[in-house]
Amino acid sequence: MKYMVLIAGPEDAPSSGTPTPERMAAYQRILGWWDEQSKSGKVLEGYELQPSLTATTVRRDEAGNVTVTDGPFVEAKEMVGGYAIIDVADLDEAISLVSGWPSSATLEIRPVVTRD
Amino acid sequence: MAFIRDARDPACGDPGLRERLAAVPSEPRALIDARLAETVREERGRLVASLVRILRDWELAEELVQEALVVALETWPRDGMPRNPGAWLLTTARHRAIDRLRRDARYRERLGIIGEELRDVTSSWSETGGVLAQDDRLRLIFTCCHPALSREAQVALTLRTVAGLETPAVAKAFLVPEATVAQRIVRAKRKIRDAGIPYRVPEAAELPGRLEQVLAVLYLVFNEGYLASAGDAAERRDLARDGAWLASLLVRLMPDEPEAIGLLAMMRLHLARADARFAADGSLVLLPEQDRSTWDHDAIANAHELLERALRMGRIGPYQLQAAIVACHATSASYAGTDWGEVVALYDRLLELTPTPVVALNRALAIAELRGPDEALAALEPLAARLADYHLYHAARGLLLRRLGRIEEARETERRALALTANPAERRLLEERLAAS
Secondary structure (H helix, E strand, C coil): EEEEEEECCCCCCCCCCCCHHHHHHHHHHHHHHHHHHHHCCEEEEECCCCHHHEEEEEECCCCCCCEECCCCCCCCEEEEEEEEEEEEECCHHHHHHHHHCCCCCCEEEECCCCCC | CHHHHHHCCCCCCCCCHHHHHHCCCCCCHHHHHHHHHHHHHHHHHHHHHHHHHHHHHHCHHHHHHHHHHHHHHHHHHHHHHCHHHHHHHHHHHHHHHHHHHHHHHHHHCCCHHHHHHHHHHHHHHHHCCCCCCCCCCCHHHHHHHHHHHCHHEEEEEEHHCHHHCHHHHHHHHHCCCHHHHHHHHHHHHHHHHHCCCCCCCCCCCCHHHHHHHHHHHHHHHHHHCCCCCCCCCHHHHHHHHHHHHHHHHHHHCCCCCCHHHHHHHHHHHHHHHHHHHCCCCCECCCCCHHCEEEEEHHHHHHHHHHHHHHCCCCCCCHHHHHHHHHHHHHHHCCCCCCHHHHHHHHHHHHHHHCCCCHHHHHHHHHHHHHHCHHHHHHHHHHHHCCCCCHHHHHHCCCCCCCCHCHHHHHHHHHHHHHHHHHHHHHHHHHHHHHHCC
C-alpha cells in the first residue's frame, strides 16, 4: 500500500538556522535514513520543504474567485517540513518505518487514493 | 434482536457458578435460554472473527453471522441445540456467503480461495468439537484495539464485534447518543479498511505494547460499569460483567500472559464483592463498613488462585499488583485486620511501575492505616497541585483531617470535593459527612 508521510515539527529544523555541529549531525542522520529507505524500495520519493515563511496559499472558491495570501494554510506550532511517499505492506509496517525517523518530529501517515 | 442483548454469561465465566446453575432442575426453559445465550455470545464473535479473516470485509462478515443467528434462534429452541453449535452456524453462514459472493463481481476472482478457506474452517471446527480450533478472535481483538483507532472507537468496536453487544446497549452503557456510537463503529471499520490496518496478532517484539492497549480497553469497559451507581441503567452496570467476560476470553486465548490473568483476577475480586457496595436504598457503602459475609468467598478464592498462577510466571506488572492489593482486602476477615504492611509494599512497587498521582493517593490512604493519619497527610502534600481538581483527593484528605480532629479544615476540603463530583452516591456520602459535624 502507498502512503504519504507528512513530516512536521517546530520550525528549527536541522537544515535551518545556524549550522551547529549538533544540527549538522542530525541532518546527516536524516539523509542516511532517507538513503537507506530509498534503497530498500520503501521510500519512493519525497522532499524536504523550505520553511513556512516561503509558503503562499491560494484559495479558490466555488465561483472561481481566487485569492492569494502569504503563509501556510494553517498556522500552527508544528509545520510540515517535508514529505515522503512510501510503499509498504500495511499500516503496521508504515508505523514501524516512520518510527525509525532519526530525529524528533511529528509524522502523519495517510494512505493515498489509488485507482486500479 | 433483544435476545442477543440478554446473551450474558449468567455465570460470568465462573465455572463453579455454572455448575450450580446447571444443577437447578426446576427451570429447564431458563436453562436452555442461558445455554443458548452463552453459545450465541461465544460463537458469534468466533464466527465474525474467522469470516473477517477470510472475506476481508467486516460488514459482510457481520451480516452473514447475523443471518445465521436468526436461523439458529428460530430452529434451536424448536429442534434442540446442535451438538456443535459453532460448526452449525458456520455451515449456515458459509452457504449464504457463497450465494452472496457469486452474485458480487468484487469477489469473483477470489471466490475459489474463499470457498476453500471456508471449507477448511468448517471441517476444523467440526472435527475438534469447535474448542479453540481456528480461533481468529485474537486477531479480531488486536485489530479492534489497534493504536491507530481512538480509545472511544476501540471500546465501541470491541464491545460490538467481540462481545456482540448491540449498538443501543453500548450507547446506554456509555451515556452517549446511539448515533454517536454507530458513527464511531462505522468510522473505525472504514479506517481499518482504508488505512490498511492489518488483521493479525502482533509479533513478539510489538506484543507487549499492543497488549497494553487491549488491557486498557478491557479495564476501561470494566470500570465504566463497576463505578456506575446503583441508580444507573442496567446496561451500564452490566458493563462490568462484559469487561470480565472479555478478559476471560483473552486469558483463554493467551494463557501465558500474566498481566491478562492479573486483570481478570482483579475484575473477579471486585465482582465477588459488588453486591456489598450499595445499601438497599442505593447509597454507597465504603470498604470499612461493608458486610463481608455478603461477599462471594468461593469466587474470591477462585480469583485469588488465578492471581497466584499469574504471579508464579514471574513477570510482574501493574495489573497483577493491583489485583494483589484488591486480594489483600478481599481475603481479610475485617477492615482492621487487613495486612496494611503488605498493601503499602504493593503500592510502593505499583508506584515504581506507574508513577501516577492517583496511585500515590491510594498509597497514602494505606499509609494512614499502617502509620497513622499524620504520615498520610504528609504523603498527600506533594500531590496537592496535580490532584487539585480530583474530588477523591479532597474527600480522602477530609477524612484524614477529621481523624486528627481538624474539623474546620476537613469541612473546607470536603466542600471542595462536593463541588467537583456529580456522582449522586458520592455526593450523598459527602453531604452526610458535612451534616454530621
